[in-house]
Amino acid sequence: MDPLSWTGAVGAILNPALLVVSGLFIVAIILMIVLSFFAPPVTLQSNADGTVMAQGGIFGLVETAVRGLLFALLAVIVAYVVSGIVLPYGDAGIIGAVNKQFTPVWISLVVTFVVSIIYKRKLGIYGKLFDNIIGMVGFGLVMFWVFTAIYAGVFDMIATHDPLSQVSGLKNKVPGVPVPGADVMAPGSHYLLGGDNLARDVFSRMIHGSWIVVQIAPLATVFAFMVGITLGLPAGYFGGKFDTGLSFLANLVLAFPVILLFYLLVTPEMVETGIPSYMAAVLFIFPLIFALVLLNSRYHTQPALRTIILAIVLGVLGVLYLSLVNQAGTVLHFLPGWLDLFDVPGGILVVFVSVVFVNSPTIYRIVRGLAMDIKTRDYVAAAQTRGEGPWYIMLWEILPNARGPLIVDFCLRIGYATILLGTLGFFGLGLPPESPDWGSTINAGRGLLSIYPHPALVPAIALLSMVLGLNLLADGLREESLKD
Amino acid sequence: MSDQSLADQSPSDLDLNGEVYDGPILEIDKLSISFFTRLREIPAVMDFSAKVMPGEALGLVGESGCGKSTVALGVMQDLGVNGRIVGGSIKFKGRDLNTMSPEELRDIRGSQIAMIYQEPMASLNPAMKIGQQLMEVPMIHEGINEKAAYQRALEVVTDVKLPDPKRILNSYPHQLSGGQQQRIVIAMALMSKPSLLILDEPTTALDVTVEAAVVELVKDLGKKYGTSMLFISHNLGLVLETCDRICVMYSGEAVERGSIEDVFDKMRHPYTQALFRSIPLPGANKNDRPLVAIPGNFPLPHERPQGCNFGPRCDYFEAGRCDSQDIKMAPIEGDELHETRCLKSDEIDWNAPVVAGETKTKGEIGDVVLRMEDLRKYYEVNASSLFGSGTKKVVKANETLSFEARESETLAIVGESGCGKSTFAKVLMGLETATSGEILLYNESIGNTPIEKRSTKTIADVQMVFQNPFDTLNPSMTVGRQIIRALEIFKIGNNEGERRTRMLELLDLVKLPRAFADRMPRQLSGGQKQRVGIARAFAGDAKIVVADEPVSALDVSVQAAVTDLLMDIQREHKTTLLFISHDLSIVRYLSDRVMVMYLGHVVELGTTDQVFSPPYHPYTEALLSAVPIADTSVKKKHIVLEGDIPSAMNPPSGCPFQTRCNWKGHVPGGLCEKSVPPVRMVAEGHQIKCHLSDDDLASMEPVIQIAAE
Ligand SMILES: Nc1ncnc2c1ncn2[C@@H]1O[C@H](COP(=O)(O)OP(=O)(O)OP(=O)(O)O)[C@@H](O)[C@H]1O
């Protein structure tokens, strides 16, 4: 069987088109930048009859050209995607085949966008995101990976091979290489993005890696937020000695060399003393405390209802917590086997501890600042004068009104956590070495980067696009929440 | 140049090219301004015309959001990214500002037109000394040297009546008080000797007595420099005091325009009339001559009705006529330069007496509910901050506060910033505990019981209505939920259903539609939010409600409705209302007794009639004179206080008011500076804290007199 070329048959038409359009686009952009120094600015002139007229001049003309070329460029890119999906496997080359694999993701994305744009006026801040190009691009990138992760992780679609299986003879082979023994042109008959140094499929590993990234990064960030919020709210609300002490501690943690911490966490002597386990036990209890205080402050006026709600919520969370903490072979092993629902591999625990450790001081500071600001509002005074407890005020009066900046920060921080995941993998910490997550794969491919760049490049681009997406999404959200 | 007085070279008689010019300084013709947002175009100002002659002051009044500031910003050609002039012209000294180049505009803005904003700090650079900021103006625009600029700065600072000009020039903005900062902003505007001064609510952020002094200053300077002024305000009284002509705006349009006398005494537009009827002028009374609130709400710019914008709220509305055509400004027969935007101005009987609303019977004043005895509240603060080393200072926020309040009574607490009103409210509510003294609620002492230790009943009995409607409700919770939460906390209702019913009843009580229960606060107007705040305060059937300036942030037309609502609820529930305010007009209108506070002391306490007529405490006298009254027939005694309110950290020795008192000279032996005056009963239930002799007190004349008609 033949190896696949990058663009296959459609390349004959689309490649020159892409070349021409992008060339013109760059020329126009340069022209625009140069002109912006000389040409008069675009002004709007009002006429006597109340209409408005744009006086574009030459600058306006170039601007229109840039916009037109941008659309043309997008059209060419869409053509690549569509031709890949429509044409039979292989006819549109590697790019076409990759797009064909992503078909369910593309469909989901289109459906999400169409539905959201139709109902955007009814969807609050989420809907407003669709008024903002940057936010839309960011949301699109993020959702692309979220959908990919779900289809790959839950339904086992998209990937063409098992991320761990090796096929002899494909070690470090270039993208589009045919798999020995396959004889029909069909998904799986090629290593679309080549093989890595253990002869595994780079494409499939990247796809499966997304599932790990999409699961762990947001969850770890949630924990960091829980810790930051639970400490930041009272610090900002009460102030005084408590605040001074905590803030000092936060600064101390921020000044701590993080890499050292990582190494400490995984040295066997440390593990033996049980410190990571205890840390996890402390760390994971925060959501429990959080839920307890949240619900109790809200429902304490109706004791019967409160007891029922708390029993249910804490029961569920408690079981989850215990099975999370309890683990055979560590110091914390007390549950009978049937109650221990699941185990978390030690590596992931390290990831969680690190993410929380690195992020919660900053989140603490943000929340503290917001709480100090919001506590001066009259509605907080009103709550005080009707005798509400401090935790109700913090969690139900202050926190909801601090959500805007926190949501934005949350997006950014998922990005950091993803990178941190990669960084940890890079040091050989965190996840097991054969894990397909992006950080580990970049690390594994780094040794032969100058000879065989693709095994490292593919997950790097994936990571880059996802973090970029999160940042753009955060930007869009920030911009929209500032408006009205 | 520097030895010449500024006033001699009045700029207003020269045009932009330095030639003699005697036409109108500012001529706005059919101006329309829109803001373009994502959703739609917002026409903020439509078909607005106005003219300001040299040396003339034009007042622009209207409710919040009617487009006053937009007009001002339009003149400054500073509408931001999304604002645009979509029609008409603005001529400054005969030249159209719309067609000028940015350079020309910048030049004019700096030197010929100056603007003063509401917030003084917004116009001052906090990191630069006052002197430098002032000198910069002429150095940039006229290129004069540093020495001449310093001379001129010194001159204007003296002109705006700041004490010790040299020291002021050498200080940073944050070292000055609000009133002083606003004076500096005015000085800065005057540095360039502008022909036109635009003042956008220049005194809203200031205290009443300070406001009176600043207004006085602006008036004098206008005369001295011959500067024309565009004075924007929502306060009709202020406009009466400062301006020659007035333009009333409603929903983006000018609805009536004319000289002060014409518009105040012979108004020819239903909106102007309604506006005057909704403000508490002397003579209005909550029981037999209540205020008439304007029904309905101000239309949003994109929801304006067909035809007359005021139509839906107008008493004289005629379907098929008022709503079928665009209405133009039309001159009024017999008056000079008096115009109105009403089709029926000729037909309406403008002299018809106000239809007296139902006369309400006053609630019977009952037993004493709340008694304060010798209450004191001191705060300890670290004088030298950083490490709080040793030196503690005591701020006396409340000194020997004694009074009682009865059932169904309205007790007004009047005073300017820093007088201890809020501290008093906090102690009463239990957010702070008293330093000494007693608070007795139904003979139970609560002064030293913090709120956590109070019984639910006590908490529900004493509730509060807050000042800022935009801040009083939690923005993330529905209106109904917030009221239900109060019910839950006060243990009212046995289940969710009962509480919901009660919540809907409370909405009825404050005259809001029940559908509002599911709305978010941002979907409500300021007045509506304030009503929800009132409903929440009455959730536990409060016996005592502390209302902290409940209407001062609302528009006049809404103020009347909210005040009336409070009065109605009081009559029905026999509530004791502690009404904190600095607005003496509204206090006179609704309170039974008045307590005047200054720097933590009660300086005067008596029934409303006693406090509003002589003998006065010297501070009360000044306060009364400072309140602008929108009635041309009222003659006021003119009393201007020197200086600002001292800080509570550094109170003066002896009488708290001695630094500003005009009567101090009448007390022999410098007693005022030495000892705190005793409380004296001058009549049954009327007490004054002052050293003045009985003869001096008896010699006082009434401050406000209504000329016989
Ligand atoms: N930048 C803007 N974008 C959109 N709409 C605006 C903008 N600025 C003002 N508006 C709208 O234009 C109308 C007039 O506003 P403007 O600020 O001139 O009112 P105002 O009379 O000065 O009110 P206030 O007494 O509260 O200062 C309002 O409906 C306001 O919401």
Ligand code: SF4
């Ligand atoms: S035109 Fe009609 S609706 Fe408008 S103010 Fe006059 S009478 Fe009222």
Ligand code: SF4
């Ligand atoms: S005691 Fe003296 S300073 Fe104080 S108010 Fe009376 S006269 Fe004025």
Ligand SMILES: [Mg+2]
């Ligand atoms: Mg304004």
